[in-house]
Amino acid sequence: MIPNAFWQPRSNLKDVYISLIAVITVIIWYHFVFKKPKKNPPLPPGPWGLPLVGNIFSLDQSNLHKCLAKLSETYGPIMKIRLGTRLCIVINSATIAKEVHKDHDNIFANRDRTAAASAASWGGTDIVWSPHGDHWRMLRKICVKELLNSTRLDALYDHRRREIRTMVNTIYSKTSNSIDIGDLIFHTMYKVMANMMWGGTPEGGEMANFTEKFRDALEKIVPILLAPNITDLFPVLAKFDIQGLAQQARMMCMWFDSEFDTIIDQRLGNEDKEEMKDFLQVLLHLKDDGDLKTHFTTTDIKALLLNLLAAGTKSSVATVEWAMTELLREPKFMKKAQEEIDEVVGVNNILEEAHCSKLHYLNAIVNETLRLHPGVPLSFPKCPSESCTVSGYMIPKGTKILVNIWAIQRDITYWKNPLEFQPDRFLGSECEWGYNGKNPNYIPFGSGRRICVGIPLAERMVPYLLASLLHSFNWKLPEGTKIDLSDTFGLELKKRTPLIAIPLPRLSDKRLYI
Numbered sequence: 001m002i003p004n005a006f007w008q009p010r011s012n013l014k015d016v017y018i019s020l021i022a023v024i025t026v027i028i029w030y031h032f033v034f035k036k037p038k039k040n041p042p043l044p045p046g047p048w049g050l051p052l053v054g055n056i057f058s059l060d061q062s063n064l065h066k067c068l069a070k071l072s073e074t075y076g077p078i079m080k081i082r083l084g085t086r087l088c089i090v091i092n093s094a095t096i097a098k099e100v101h102k103d104h105d106n107i108f109a110n111r112d113r114t115a116a117a118s119a120a121s122w123g124g125t126d127i128v129w130s131p132h133g134d135h136w137r138m139l140r141k142i143c144v145k146e147l148l149n150s151t152r153l154d155a156l157y158d159h160r161r162r163e164i165r166t167m168v169n170t171i172y173s174k175t176s177n178s179i180d181i182g183d184l185i186f187h188t189m190y191k192v193m194a195n196m197m198w199g200g201t202p203e204g205g206e207m208a209n210f211t212e213k214f215r216d217a218l219e220k221i222v223p224i225l226l227a228p229n230i231t232d233l234f235p236v237l238a239k240f241d242i243q244g245l246a247q248q249a250r251m252m253c254m255w256f257d258s259e260f261d262t263i264i265d266q267r268l269g270n271e272d273k274e275e276m277k278d279f280l281q282v283l284l285h286l287k288d289d290g291d292l293k294t295h296f297t298t299t300d301i302k303a304l305l306l307n308l309l310a311a312g313t314k315s316s317v318a319t320v321e322w323a324m325t326e327l328l329r330e331p332k333f334m335k336k337a338q339e340e341i342d343e344v345v346g347v348n349n350i351l352e353e354a355h356c357s358k359l360h361y362l363n364a365i366v367n368e369t370l371r372l373h374p375g376v377p378l379s380f381p382k383c384p385s386e387s388c389t390v391s392g393y394m395i396p397k398g399t400k401i402l403v404n405i406w407a408i409q410r411d412i413t414y415w416k417n418p419l420e421f422q423p424d425r426f427l428g429s430e431c432e433w434g435y436n437g438k439n440p441n442y443i444p445f446g447s448g449r450r451i452c453v454g455i456p457l458a459e460r461m462v463p464y465l466l467a468s469l470l471h472s473f474n475w476k477l478p479e480g481t482k483i484d485l486s487d488t489f490g491l492e493l494k495k496r497t498p499l500i501a502i503p504l505p506r507l508s509d510k511r512l513y514i
């Protein structure tokens, strides 16, 4: 009998089934053994949180930078925490921060804007809270082109010089009396900013005590911006302002709005009288002449003025106050800085801003202060515009990202004796320590495209302020007081107790104080 050929319809169906099952089994076996299913990378590790609220109650808000650094000792340099139902990823290492700032800079250039931040910034129209896009690019370009570049700042030197001379004179008038250093620097820095931006605020009249009121308003708005807000913790509640924080922030914003209206009105009223070339004038021209693409409004002007005034004063003031604190704690550093200043400037001369580039030791003190007490301890929150992988972990789109600058700049794997104030570590290798964020271990001004826009001004003002205090005066602590190095977390890293010190003139002639 001739066996059935396999193509013959009458072939044994059972055999065909068996062969089919065998082939499928082999494919499945091969798939499981050799081709593991492609899994998404995991989320970073992190502490367990309570249902719904997450880790919110275990975070010490007044010491957030330290608390996050401590947690990272257990969970590693990249970790997740839950703020309500929101995921937040904290980066405590330079290598991983570099991935965010350099490799994925485009994705992480968005801000994570809270409800209060939105309300306090005219709906996030300002430079700090704008999402990454055309509007933000336009604001940055205006700031850099019209104010924060070397040529423009050189041209505005007179404003800075005048206010520094006034400061020296004020201190001289309080010789041998206790002075609140932060308060003094705030007034000087505020006036420098106001002068450069809109020609200064005349005290008296409608604007009486604007400096004080402005400072007061800034102090009030910070806790509102930092308070944990149910609206942000549970995005489903975004429409409800349960704690009223957004409303409070909006009220503060309205106050700034009306003060800036007065400043703008005064300027518009004076336009025919004199051709002013300050920042506000440029902004008003831009608003009137701008094309549809730029679409620059009066609200944008106010938001920009507030941004620069607040960001420009707060962290610069904190840096000078911390530097003076460290120098009073270790007078040998103060002496060395004064000797250098005497060599470059002399005690028979007035110190000018241009001298500062020759004061290498003083600049090392500023660098070391910015390392140990960074003006902004946690970078402003970022938010990835798409999901991506960082250091082998999944970072989902829309996560809140915090880079812990304070922890990175104290990392023992990179810094020798990181907790000690040692200005000498910054001597002789200046290019390695630029403020441009290129060295991921030293990022006091942040890094990537959202890096601080005010670096050129901070680079001029902070050394100039500090050198002026040290050149004109010797300083001592009031009898019976001690240096307090404790800090408190805020938009800037503040001293917990203000630094109070007593000035004693050291220049050769009292006319140098006028």
Ligand code: HEM
Residues within 6 Å of the ligand: 127, 128, 129, 140, 307, 308, 309, 311, 312, 313, 315, 316, 319, 374, 375, 376, 379, 380, 381, 443, 444, 445, 446, 447, 449, 450, 451, 452, 453, 454, 455, 457, 458, 462
């Ligand atoms: C010692 C002084 C200063 C320090 C330590 C400092 C530090 C910083 C840091 C860490 C950031 C966040 C960067 C990021 O998110 O990655 C920032 C942003 C910013 N800073 Fe500064 N800053 C200082 C002075 C200034 C000054 C003088 C101005 C203005 C005149 C200024 C204006 C701004 C603005 C507008 C932003 C937001 C930039 C953006 O989102 O595009 N800062 N600063």
